[in-house]
Amino acid sequence: xxxxxxxxxxxxxxxxxxxxxxxxxxxxxxxxxxxxxxxxxxxxxxxxxxxxxxxxxxxxxxxxxxxxxxxxxxxxxxxxxxxxxxxxxxxxxxxxxxxxxxxxxxxxxxxxx
Amino acid sequence: xxxxxxxxxxxxxxxxxxxxxxxxxxxxxxxxxxxxxxxxxxxxxxxxxxxxxxxxxxxxxxxxxxxxxxxxxxxxxxxxxxxxxxxxxxxxxxxxxxxxxxxxxxxxxxxxxxx
Numbered sequence: 693x694x695x696x697x698x699x700x701x702x703x704x705x706x707x708x709x710x711x712x713x714x715x716x717x718x719x720x721x722x723x724x725x726x727x728x729x730x731x732x733x734x735x736x737x738x739x740x741x742x743x744x745x746x747x748x749x750x751x752x753x754x755x756x757x758x759x760x761x762x763x764x765x766x767x768x769x770x771x772x773x774x775x776x777x778x779x780x781x782x783x784x785x786x787x788x789x790x791x792x793x794x795x796x797x798x799x800x801x802x803x804x805x
Numbered sequence: 806x807x808x809x810x811x812x813x814x815x816x817x818x819x820x821x822x823x824x825x826x827x828x829x830x831x832x833x834x835x836x837x838x839x840x841x842x843x844x845x846x847x848x849x850x851x852x853x854x855x856x857x858x859x860x861x862x863x864x865x866x867x868x869x870x871x872x873x874x875x876x877x878x879x880x881x882x883x884x885x886x887x888x889x890x891x892x893x894x895x896x897x898x899x900x901x902x903x904x905x906x907x908x909x910x911x912x913x914x915x916x917x918x919x920x
Contacts, residue, residue, distance in 0.1 A: 696848075725907070732814070734894060734910035735849070750907075782848055793839055794908060796848035 695719065698783050698797035705770070705777070705804050713768045713800045715783035724766035725784040725794065728752065735782060741766055742788075770802060778804045808832045809897050811911035819919055824882040826914050828895030831876065835897040839908065840869060840880045843892045852893075853880070885918045892916070 696717040705711045717724065723742045727735040737750030741760040755774025760766055766785075770777045780801050784794040810829045818824045826840075836857040841849035855862040855869045855878065862869050868881045882889055892915050896908040 698848075701846075727910075732912065734809070734811075734912045735896075735908075736910075737907065740907055780846070784848075793851040793854060795851070796841075798848045799846065801846065 696783060696785055696795055696797035698781075698800050701798065701800060703800055703802045705802065707804055708772045710769055710771050711802065713770065713781055713783075713802070715766045715768065715797060716764055717766075717783075717785045717795075717797075718764060719785055719787075719795065720763070721785035721795075722763070722788045723786045723794075724760070725786075726750075726756070726758065726766070726768045727782040727784065729780040729782060729799075738768065738781075777802055807912075808835075809895055809909050809911040811893075811895055811914045813914050814912070815915040815917070817917045817919060818885050820887055821884045824880075824885040824889065824916055824918065826880040826882075826893050826895075826916065828878050828880075828911050829876060830878075830897050832897070832899070832909075833876065834899040835909075837898045838869070838871060838878050839896045839898075840867075841894045841896060842889075843894060843913070845892075849894060882916075885916075887918050887920050890916055890918050 699714045725740040726738040736752050739758040741747035757769045782799045783797045786794040839854040840852040843849040853864050853867045855871050871878045892913045894913045895911040898908050
């Protein structure tokens with residue numbers, strides 16, 4: 693089945709440690725995105741990539757880093773510089789057709805302990 | 806600044822009645838609008854969309870209305886069912902952004918449909 697897979701579903705991290713969230717898609721989509729959801733807020737864009745080996749900062753990129761070495765994969769690293777990393781992280785992808793929806797993964801709940 | 810706003814955090818309706826979820830936007834460059842449904846601890850799933858060249862789009866029980874002059878869109882669910890209980894997000898994008906997947910989301914409205 694085609695789709696987006698995020699792993700792990702739950703992740704615990706000690707304060708001061710970096711952690712990497714995985715996102716893989718087999719939809720042959722060119723574009724991939726990382727969003728963050730906090731309680732009572734909408735989804736905020738962290739980073740996005742429209743093509744392999746290229747990515748751009750979203751609205752809240754500070755404290756995060758990404759790579760796009762393969763079309764299928766777009767991992768997100770939450771660094772120790774991120775001041776409030778506990779959140780629900782969502783990965784999405786979309787084709788390059790005009791006016792098309794983005795498809796989301798099931799999310800990763802990151803908790804800093 | 807919040808470019809897409811859903812001013813009602815929650816809505817409760819009776820099963821079988823109409824649910825109306827509202828969304829306002831500020832950026833007149835937005836030309837594509839989407840509604841997503843989200844259950845707790847899951848990713849959002851796409852419901853319905855509308856392009857700015859239309860004022861209405863219908864898909865089964867779901868209808869989205871767009872009022873460009875008022876910069877307002879709404880999602881109507883008729884009839885509402887208990888399984889519709891979820892958080893609904895409105896999202897918008899603009900062709901100028903280079904890719905319609907770069908969506909700007911509202912804060913979400915939690916819909917509860919009571920049996």
